[in-house]
Amino acid sequence: MSGAKTGKASLWPMVARRVGSAALTLLLVSMVIFAIAGLLPGDAAQEALGQSATPEQVAALRHEMGLDQPAPVRYARWLSGMVQGDAGQSLVAGMPVGAIIAERLPNTLMLAGMTAVLAVPLALIMGITAAIRRGTWIDRAINLASLSMVALPEFLVATVGVLIFSVKLMWLPSIAMVSAEASWSDTLRSCALPILSLTVVVVAQMARMTRAAIADQLDRPYVEMARLKGASLSRVVLGHVLPNCLGPIVNAMALSLSYLMGGAIIVETIFNFPGLASLMVNAVTSRDMPLLQACAMIFCSAYLLLMLVADMVALLANPRLRAQ
Amino acid sequence: MSAPHIEVSGLTVAVGDVPIVSDISFAVQRGEVLALIGESGSGKSTTALALMGWCRHGGRIASGTIRVGGMVIEGKSEEELSAIRGRHIAYIAQSAAAAFNPSRRIMAQVIEPAIIHRIMTRQEAEAKAVDLFRALALPSPETIGDRYPHQVSGGQLQRLMAAMALITDPELVILDEPTTALDVTTQVEVLKCFKAALAHCNHGRGATAIYVSHDLAVVAQMADRIAVLLKGRLVEEGPAEQVLTAPRDAYTQVLVNAPHPVPAAPAGDDAAPVLSVRGLTAGYGRVIDGMPQIPVLRDVAFDLPAGGALGIIGESGSGKSTLARVIAGLLPAAQGEVLLNGSALPPRLEDRSLDQFRTVQLVFQNADTALNPAHSVRRILARPLQHYHGLTGAAADRRVAELLDLTRLPAEVIDRPVTKLSGGQKQRVNLARALAAEPKVLLCDEVTSALDTVVGAAILSLIEDLRRDLGLATVFISHDIHAVSALCEKVLVLYGGTPVELATRAAFNGSRHHPYTSLLKSSLPTMDPRWLDTTRAPILRGFRVEGLCPFQPRCAEAVPGLCDAVPAPLREGDGMRWLCHHSPSIKEQA
Amino acid sequence: MKRSISLLAGAPLATRIAAGFVGFWLVLAVAGPWVAPHPVGAFVDQDVFSGLSARFWLGSDYLGRDVFSRLLYGARYTVFLGLGAALLAACCGTTLALWATLSGGMVDEIISRAMDTLISIPSKILALVLVAACGSSLPLLLLICALTYVPGNFRIARALAMNLAALDFVAAARARGERKFAIALHEVLPNMIHPLLADLGLRFVFVVLLLSGLSFLGLGVQPPYADLGSLVRENISGLTEGAPAILAPALAIAVLTVGTNLLIDALKPEDKR
Ligand SMILES: Nc1ncnc2c1ncn2[C@@H]1O[C@H](COP(=O)(O)OP(=O)(O)OP(=O)(O)O)[C@@H](O)[C@H]1O
Numbered sequence A: 001m002s003g004a005k006t007g008k009a010s011l012w013p014m015v016a017r018r019v020g021s022a023a024l025t026l027l028l029v030s031m032v033i034f035a036i037a038g039l040l041p042g043d044a045a046q047e048a049l050g051q052s053a054t055p056e057q058v059a060a061l062r063h064e065m066g067l068d069q070p071a072p073v074r075y076a077r078w079l080s081g082m083v084q085g086d087a088g089q090s091l092v093a094g095m096p097v098g099a100i101i102a103e104r105l106p107n108t109l110m111l112a113g114m115t116a117v118l119a120v121p122l123a124l125i126m127g128i129t130a131a132i133r134r135g136t137w138i139d140r141a142i143n144l145a146s147l148s149m150v151a152l153p154e155f156l157v158a159t160v161g162v163l164i165f166s167v168k169l170m171w172l173p174s175i176a177m178v179s180a181e182a183s184w185s186d187t188l189r190s191c192a193l194p195i196l197s198l199t200v201v202v203v204a205q206m207a208r209m210t211r212a213a214i215a216d217q218l219d220r221p222y223v224e225m226a227r228l229k230g231a232s233l234s235r236v237v238l239g240h241v242l243p244n245c246l247g248p249i250v251n252a253m254a255l256s257l258s259y260l261m262g263g264a265i266i267v268e269t270i271f272n273f274p275g276l277a278s279l280m281v282n283a284v285t286s287r288d289m290p291l292l293q294a295c296a297m298i299f300c301s302a303y304l305l306l307m308l309v310a311d312m313v314a315l316l317a318n319p320r321l322r323a324q
Numbered sequence B: 001m002s003a004p005h006i007e008v009s010g011l012t013v014a015v016g017d018v019p020i021v022s023d024i025s026f027a028v029q030r031g032e033v034l035a036l037i038g039e040s041g042s043g044k045s046t047t048a049l050a051l052m053g054w055c056r057h058g059g060r061i062a063s064g065t066i067r068v069g070g071m072v073i074e075g076k077s078e079e080e081l082s083a084i085r086g087r088h089i090a091y092i093a094q095s096a097a098a099a100f101n102p103s104r105r106i107m108a109q110v111i112e113p114a115i116i117h118r119i120m121t122r123q124e125a126e127a128k129a130v131d132l133f134r135a136l137a138l139p140s141p142e143t144i145g146d147r148y149p150h151q152v153s154g155g156q157l158q159r160l161m162a163a164m165a166l167i168t169d170p171e172l173v174i175l176d177e178p179t180t181a182l183d184v185t186t187q188v189e190v191l192k193c194f195k196a197a198l199a200h201c202n203h204g205r206g207a208t209a210i211y212v213s214h215d216l217a218v219v220a221q222m223a224d225r226i227a228v229l230l231k232g233r234l235v236e237e238g239p240a241e242q243v244l245t246a247p248r249d250a251y252t253q254v255l256v257n258a259p260h261p262v263p264a265a266p267a268g269d270d271a272a273p274v275l276s277v278r279g280l281t282a283g284y285g286r287v288i289d290g291m292p293q294i295p296v297l298r299d300v301a302f303d304l305p306a307g308g309a310l311g312i313i314g315e316s317g318s319g320k321s322t323l324a325r326v327i328a329g330l331l332p333a334a335q336g337e338v339l340l341n342g343s344a345l346p347p348r349l350e351d352r353s354l355d356q357f358r359t360v361q362l363v364f365q366n367a368d369t370a371l372n373p374a375h376s377v378r379r380i381l382a383r384p385l386q387h388y389h390g391l392t393g394a395a396a397d398r399r400v401a402e403l404l405d406l407t408r409l410p411a412e413v414i415d416r417p418v419t420k421l422s423g424g425q426k427q428r429v430n431l432a433r434a435l436a437a438e439p440k441v442l443l444c445d446e447v448t449s450a451l452d453t454v455v456g457a458a459i460l461s462l463i464e465d466l467r468r469d470l471g472l473a474t475v476f477i478s479h480d481i482h483a484v485s486a487l488c489e490k491v492l493v494l495y496g497g498t499p500v501e502l503a504t505r506a507a508f509n510g511s512r513h514h515p516y517t518s519l520l521k522s523s524l525p526t527m528d529p530r531w532l533d534t535t536r537a538p539i540l541r542g543f544r545v546e547g548l549c550p551f552q553p554r555c556a557e558a559v560p561g562l563c564d565a566v567p568a569p570l571r572e573g574d575g576m577r578w579l580c581h582h583s584p585s586i587k588e589q590a
Numbered sequence C: 001m002k003r004s005i006s007l008l009a010g011a012p013l014a015t016r017i018a019a020g021f022v023g024f025w026l027v028l029a030v031a032g033p034w035v036a037p038h039p040v041g042a043f044v045d046q047d048v049f050s051g052l053s054a055r056f057w058l059g060s061d062y063l064g065r066d067v068f069s070r071l072l073y074g075a076r077y078t079v080f081l082g083l084g085a086a087l088l089a090a091c092c093g094t095t096l097a098l099w100a101t102l103s104g105g106m107v108d109e110i111i112s113r114a115m116d117t118l119i120s121i122p123s124k125i126l127a128l129v130l131v132a133a134c135g136s137s138l139p140l141l142l143l144i145c146a147l148t149y150v151p152g153n154f155r156i157a158r159a160l161a162m163n164l165a166a167l168d169f170v171a172a173a174r175a176r177g178e179r180k181f182a183i184a185l186h187e188v189l190p191n192m193i194h195p196l197l198a199d200l201g202l203r204f205v206f207v208v209l210l211l212s213g214l215s216f217l218g219l220g221v222q223p224p225y226a227d228l229g230s231l232v233r234e235n236i237s238g239l240t241e242g243a244p245a246i247l248a249p250a251l252a253i254a255v256l257t258v259g260t261n262l263l264i265d266a267l268k269p270e271d272k273r
């Protein structure tokens, strides 16, 4: 009975604690990223001046760029820059990292968003159907299909997609063109293959976790009770079970969506898609440290943000957690 | 006589080809209550659920016929059965806490049967639910439906489930051990409500009911007829009175004349205490100023002489297990001390010596979780032998065999994994492991609560023999008042973590008690069918006030102006020490 | 071993097929170089990207080398790097998880926080950065893949260990005065083996996918060595022709990972109804 009173009161401290914890993790992540990037061989000053520069010139530039200062100082400077939205200068392109990213980020968000719009409902339908039809051939078929899809290498999915849809059928282009001038339908057509490939990659995991979350509840006494009230299995799953596993399901969705940001590397590469992930691959191969760090921070922030949202949904959906 | 309302004949429920219950036949007249009794695994719930066409764990109705009213149940499709379930036949489950959906409001769940079967509008159903809440004596009937299940108590939830079952005025109600998960004091009140509600169902004509239980005394209060199940077969069926007073079947006779523990011989009372507890305060969470965040035990004290037996009773959550954990060192106390042979035991495990570990052994409540499922019996028993006594090889083998013998386990279980033992055997291994240490003090935490009566009684008599033969001092934690009062020389009664009474066996079996102990004792059902009607429903007024007598909100003997104003004093006399304004001694009473 | 064989004999068809695929790959990975019909690096075909033929079972690649032989050699790197990294990740993750669970308090806090940090860096990103920073020799690749999957294994193992540590038999061992190490080894670990093996299989699948992904990007196994992912990369120009040189290694990876995944699923205890 006291739960009713304390329920609402303790919600905000819990939310605050989770936000704080996510912020702390992000801080730690920034340290890790900074530290690993510091391991990269080569020197930005050397890189910028080229092989012909004299040691004196390099030293001077190093001093100018602040590279001769101890790591903690450089870290602090980098972090405060990041917080203020200044990620530094790209060593290769010679322009602000922020500008390069600003050009790519919308593309990545568009790709991730469109994939999510397709994949999330599909995964929910697959997962819920499998759970409701537990033990039947439909369940087994979905299980087999999703198990296989989870383990498929992305380049197989993408190359087979290209072979079928662009080479054989010639329906869709094999290169994704994204430009501001292109019409919506053109953009959609040229991004169809990347979107389809990514959907195949993420939908299975979401569907499996949805089914597992529901199936985990199906043996609970309250499910039996609801059935004995005369409710059909679909009514029980939709009306009784889903509210109880909203937390795990949203968590699975968030996990898969975060994959669409940083995990799209291979798909982006195959289709020449101008997204953040392929930008990052370029940064790795050209050892462009500031760009690399900024990209990594974006991916990690996206992950943490999605996880935080999932946590909040779980908190709000479960009256017990809320009143803990 | 009219045609029976329910007629079951030759019912067999099977999983694959293995029958769980076979060849069950009985008939119930309209408005009668039939009780199904038997020990766990005897097929009570299976039989009851088959009446709704429902089989658990992939079972199916293999043969037989079931008629409820005019309806044929067997062979119906899921859709046809759904139309009957919750409409004509309603179910009340064992644990309401698990049977309510934790994330939906109570009202939505209570009226769901009416909504599913489209017999009322939402408004009508809610109005009817509130009426039912009122009839079931639930507090604030208008608003209790707006709460979530975790916001009401277990007893209330069980009554709310009754409302859920009765909302469609079903012609048959199935109650599956509806009070087993409750404390005895709560059970009285829930039983009273159920009885009244069943009688008023169907516009006063009364519902037909199937009442599943393992407790004959409870059944005596509720049933018109009794059917006794043993290993999936019906061994006896007849009018309640005949089954209770003149059972025909041998198994029923055992049940009715349930083995009451034989009172144990007292140990020398003047022996020096081997275990003493002084001013113990403990709980969970961080300790601030000697008070844990969630205090459970407050100011507990007792002495246990060598070879003596102390019983600890109290409702669920009163801190019995916590006390055992504190003594065993699993939970450091916040205040007070535990003395072993007069010297203080370090509160934390890390600071105790091997010998101190050895001397105090804890037998856990639930043998299923207390034994590592990855190990064999031999490994479980050999480990403490090696750990405490350095025994290995043949010497250890010999000792393991002795221990099996001591706990009356057959020698061939030795290499079996513990998962392949029966409940009673597991509990014996659990006990043997503690004995392997050769302890001086044995802490037994509800060692029989997971066992059937007959098996439990055997374990109790085993512990009693061991205590006598090995001179073990035993702390006996239980909610079984009969067992405790027979086996223990002293009884400590905990209420909400506070020791309210410490009595010798003679005093405890006498007639004067602390008000809480009286309530506990009067809440124990008896075989007398009139017991329920003559027992007072427990009261509850206000909330516990810190500093005052903890039992005050529920006390029937509270003195107005005194108990709600002045802390209860600790008083002694006539073999009792208790926390109450009333005096234990009869002389002082005047 | 004998038990697992007899167990398989009685297993359903799906299990046996999956086990067959996985076994097939293990054998190929070990025996590959001996059964390969042509030397790995030899330019044996006049044609590039030729189709399936009796002489070149899986055709030839962009330089006219025998795809089948290259596949057999490449499988070794994929299988053994994957297996090694998965084993290493599982050992580290589980050890850390047991340590964190049984120590509790600050130790648990610190380890869990560190793992949370690592897990919030997407695995491919982490591996990429590490490869860029440390290089991609074979031992380093193994270490990097292992490190990338330690946090995932840690999470699973810690959840399992936490559940077990709350059970009474662990309390019984503590009350007996057992030391943490003995409790971890004798009481907790034996009860985690089955789910951990399943997780090991899953990590193996992930590592193989990650590794071949890295190689596909040109950041994994470096020439002269080539794993299955590298084979896909070097033949990418054959995509428009639908050459077997690009499809065969990609399919080979899929058979290995899907087979492993199906095997794990088939071996896990049926979920009860
Ligand atoms: N780890 C814990 N953290 C917080 N509170 C706890 C913890 N364990 C137990 N409690 C609380 O301490 C109180 C006493 O619990 P305890 O297990 O000692 O009761 P008990 O008398 O043994 O009950 P039962 O008869 O059900 O076994 C309960 O209110 C319980 O909720």
Ligand code: SF4
Pocket (backbone or CB within 6 Å): B515, B516, B549, B550, B551, B552, B555, B556, B557, B558, B559, B563, B568, B579, B580, B581, B582
């Ligand atoms: S002190 Fe008063 S309220 Fe408490 S038990 Fe005694 S009579 Fe009842």
Ligand SMILES: [Mg+2]
Pocket (backbone or CB within 6 Å): B320, B321, B322, B365, B445, B446
């Ligand atoms: Mg207890």
